Amino acid sequence: MSTIASTMADYRHQLRNNRLGLWLFFISEAFLFGGLFVSRFYLWGNTRPELDQTLGLTITSILLLSSFFMNRAEMAIAHDDRRTFLNSLLITAALGILFLIGVVGFEWRGHIRPWDGAFGAVLFGMTGMHALHVLSGVIFILIVWNNGRKGHYSSERHWGVEACAIYWHYVDVIWVFFYPALYLMGTVVR
Amino acid sequence: MxxxxxxxxxxxxxxxxxxxxxxxxxxxxxxxxxxxxxxxxxxxxxxxxxxxxxxxxxxxxxxxxxxxxxxxxxTPMRHGPPEGRPAWTRYLSVDYSHKVIGVQYVVTGIALMLVAGLLAWIFRTELTQPGLQFLDAPTFNTMISAHGIVMIAAILLGVSGMMNYLVPLMIGASDMAFPRLNALGYWVNVPGAILVVAAMFVGGWNTGWTGYPPLSVQSPLGTPLFLLGVYFVGLSSILGAINIIVTILRMRTPGMTLFRMPIFVWASLAASIIQLTGTQLIGLSFLMVVVERVLGMGFFNPNLSPEAIALGSPPGNVLLFQHLFWFYSHPAVYIFVLPGLGIISELLPVFARKPLFGYRWVALSSMAIALVGFLVWAHHMFTAGMDPGLRVPMMYSTLLVAVPTGVKFFSWVATVWQGKLSFPTPMLFVLGAISVFLLGGLSGPPNGTVTTDLFLHDTYWIVGHFHATMFGGFVFPFFAAIYYWFPKVTGRKYNETLGKLHFWLMTPAFWVQTLAQMDVGLKGMRRRIVDYDPALGIETGHLLITIAGFVIGLSILVMLYNLVRSARTGEVAEANPWRSRSPEWQIPSPVPEHSYARPFVVVGDPYDYGLPGSTYIQFAPSGASE
Structure with a gap:
């Protein structure tokens, strides 16, 4: 085997290890989010607090939209389209930051405070843990963007982009479960 | 300097x-x-x-x-000891070799075990007599809490150490799948352990190792440090589990199908699955207590503020903590014992010179224990006031664990049956482990059965049962593993006489201790109480527990002396002193930096001892590695 071919084989071997490792991490994280999810039903039962529905729908849409741009970025680097790749990453990060502003800047400043019984605890616990993951995802995207700007990824070698994209989608999917649990299910208590 | x-x-x-x-x-x-x-x-x-x-x-x-x-x-991977510095320094710095990290884990684990053991010596002395001797209640509470959680951290470290050192060697992998993550997974334990130990000095905490609210929400300042310290030790479990699972699933040498893996590798896989998933929930429950303390988020507080009542909020519920906590903390005991039971199955055939009986069943029994283990958590809560409808299903699932565990026991007995037994120190510890774990196992069903548990709950019976399972399932096999692989790790022989002295001091002492604990428990001694009523007639029992505890501690000091002295001046060990078939014994001791100079293929079954003409592995001819 030539050196380049053997390096590529090593890379592909490590790539498959990395993918499995990342998915195992997701399984692990699913238990963390699952624990919060179960706590919501254990404590709230069939009730929920009154929350700003417009805000909830808006931030959810923003996050879902960001996943589209994340996917676009990954597709672009797979076809060596560097411009679209970098632009899409920035759009994704911007949408992620908008989501964070929506949660931290508006949702958290509503009429419910963290110390207001189980409503406050679960609402802030779930959105807080999720927001922490969104924040880490935004940082991850910016790191990938910075490295992409320096030309570190190619259509053949872009594990960093792939990991970042899957992570972002994963955090997005968590919200798909959290949003109805917080905003839609159960009877509003006034 | x-x-x-x-x-x-x-x-x-x-x-x-x-x-x-x-x-x-x-x-x-x-x-x-x-x-x-x-x-x-x-x-x-x-x-x-x-x-x-x-x-x-x-x-x-x-x-x-x-x-x-x-x-x-x-960042190219660097191998070997650091340049320009003595070789020992790599053990005190970040190093990516799984062999170094394995030793780091084991040594740290033993160090923590000594800390926790010292605490036990102190509070056992206090408990020798009824009344308060030299400890006040808060100090006693802190000590028993710290003894519990530091021992648990020590066991997790010991488990990770064995898995790190042995799994890549046994499956013929050059290293773990993610060496950097592996190093992080070890090092995050150190500041975590420091937090737990520091918690003792900033007010301590009085909740026991379980940290139940509402007490843990009100207890002294040491509590959040203890909770956070455990959180980081748990993080190490998760990172380590990812590494072990990927290594086992993806990096086995050619020919090593799942059913040709050593039993210890099966056990590591099963334990890692629990670590990967369950650990998040103890982390979550401890984190919830921390935010309830710091921010007043009322996950567990049953009282509502006027504002919360105005919002119509439901109250918090302490049972939520217990559900989340035990969802990890019961399976956690299988994290502790599965690798230990794997060691027993691994070593018995070597010293009986016979194949392991029922290999496939033993391999799958580890998986079965891991999976059933997730369905039993609420047996810790029979008296907690949870939905009574949960009790009976949890009782049945709990008793179901005895089935795969029984598979292991029958396999061990059948393996020893008519074997050509020899009794060096590792074999003694394996047999000791089986005897002690049997006691731990048999004392389990009374706790898992609702009717009897209502009386046994929170008594010293539970303490005796738990120590028997931990010693039989982890401590004895861990010591067996240390003696067995000591020549492989250091290249030198340990002192056999001192090893046997260790065994013959520790085993009878442990039996006395655990039986006396169960006895005083049945007579009415409660857990986690500094004082007791002399009218219960348990003073002799407590005296026996204390004396036995001191003997166990001394025997472990004998082991440490033996290991340290032998590592420096012991006789140089031959390459394969146990006549093992396992691949790590077919290469020089201590294991070279790149473990296998020539790759090997698996051509047979791992435990066919005594069968003429059977082979387990074949090394590739030299020069074939390129």
């Missing part, structure tokens, strides 16, 4: 001290800006502890390569 400052551990400790101070100062500054009084011990210390742990990891160098990746730099 220059060498001292170049050690990762020293740098990490300095960074943790500085980081903690910085985190505390920062929090106080933010509090002033928010118009709050600068000093509020709870949030300031929690923030300081968090910043301190992260600073430790940065200081020790666990993140160095990742920081380079962030900047887009390549």
């Amino acid at each position: 220059r060498i001292l400052l170049s050690l990762g551990l020293v740098r990490g400790l300095i960074a943790q001290a500085a980081g903690t101070a910085f985190g505390m100062a920062l929090t106080m500054a933010i509090r002033v800006l928010l118009g709050l009084p600068a000093w509020n011990a709870e949030p300031v210390m929690v923030a300081g502890a968090l910043v301190g742990v992260i600073s430790f990891l940065v200081g020790v160098g666990a993140f160095t390569d990742w920081f380079k990746w962030v900047k887009g730099e390549e």
Whole structure:
């Protein structure tokens, strides 16, 4: 085997290890989010607090939209389209930051405070843990963007982009479960 | 001095001290800006502890390569001892070799075991007589709590150490799948353990190792440090589990199908599945207590403020904690014992010179224990006031665990049956493990059965049962493994006489201790109480427990003396002193930096001892590795 071919084989071997490792991490994280999810039903039962529905729908849409741009970025680097790749990453990060502003800047400043019984605890616990993951995802995207700007990824070698994209989608999917649990299910208590 | 400052551990400790101070100062500054009084011990210390742990990891160098990746730099893997420094320094710095990390885990685990054991010596002395001798109740409570959780951390470290050292060697992998993650997984334990130990000195905590609210929400200042310390030890479990699972699933040598893997590898896989998933829930439950303490988030508080009542909010519920906590903490005992039981199955055929009986059943029984283990958690809550409808299903699932465990026992008995037995120290510890674990196993069903548990709950019976399972399932096999692989790790023989002395001191003493614990428990002695009524007639029992505890501790000191002295001046060991078939014994001792100079293929079954003409592995002809 030539050196380049053997390096590529090593890379592909490590790539498959990395993918499995990342998915195992997701399984692990699913238990963390699952624990919060179960706590919501254990404590709230069939009730929920009154929350700003417009805000909830808006931030959810923003996050879902960001996943589209994340996917676009990954597709672009797979076809060596560097411009679209970098632009899409920035759009994704911007949408992620908008989501964070929506949660931290508006949702958290509503009429419910963290110390207001189980409503406050679960609402802030779930959105807080999720927001922490969104924040880490935004940082991850910016790191990938910075490295992409320096030309570190190619259509053949872009594990960093792939990991970042899957992570972002994963955090997005968590919200798909959290949003109805917080905003839609159960009877509003006034 | 220059060498001292170049050690990762020293740098990490300095960074943790500085980081903690910085985190505390920062929090106080933010509090002033928010118009709050600068000093509020709870949030300031929690923030300081968090910043301190992260600073430790940065200081020790666990993140160095990742920081380079962030900047887009390549980080080639470095092998071998550090250049220009003595070889021992690699054990006190970040090193990516799984063999170094395995030794780091085991040594740290034993060190923590000594800390926790010392605490046990102190509070056992106090319990020798009824009444208060020299400890007051808060100190006693802190000590028993710390004994429990530090031992659990020590066991987790010991488990990870064995898995790290042995799994890649047994499956013929060059190293773990993610060496950097592996190093981080080890090092995050150190600041975590420091937090737990530090918690004893800032007020302690009186909740026992379980940290149940509402007590843990009101208990002294040590509580959040203890909770956070455990959180980081748990993080290590998760990172380690990812590594072990990927290594086992993806890096086996050709020919090693799942059913040709050594039993210890099966056990590691099963234990890692629990670590990967369950650990998140103890982390979550402890985190919830921390935020309830620091921010007043009422997950567990049954009382509502007027504002919360105005919102119509439901109250918090302490049972939520117990459900989340035990969802990990019961399966956690299988994390502790599965690798230990794997060691028993691994070593018995070697010393009986016979195939392991029912290999496939033993392999699958580990998986079965791991999976059933997830369905039994609420048997810890029979008296807690949970939905009575949960009791009976949880009782049945609990008793179901006895089935795969029984498979293991029958396999061991059948393996020993008509074997050509020899009794060096590792074999003695294996047999001791079986005897003690049998006691632990048989004392289990009374706790799992609702009717009897209502009386046994929270008594010393439980203490006796738990210690028997931990000693039989982890401590004895762990010591067997240490003696067995000592020549492989150090290249030298341990002292057989001292090894046997260790065994013959520890085993009878342990039997006395655990039976006496069960006895005083049945007579009415409660757990976690500093004082007891002499009218119960349990003074002799307590005296026996204390004496036995001291003998166990002394025997472990004998082992440490033996190991340290033998590692320095012991006789040089032959390559394969146990005539093992396992691949790690077919290469020189100590294991070379790149374990296998020639790759090997698996051509037979692992435990066909005594069968003429059977082969397990074949090394490729030299020069074939390229």
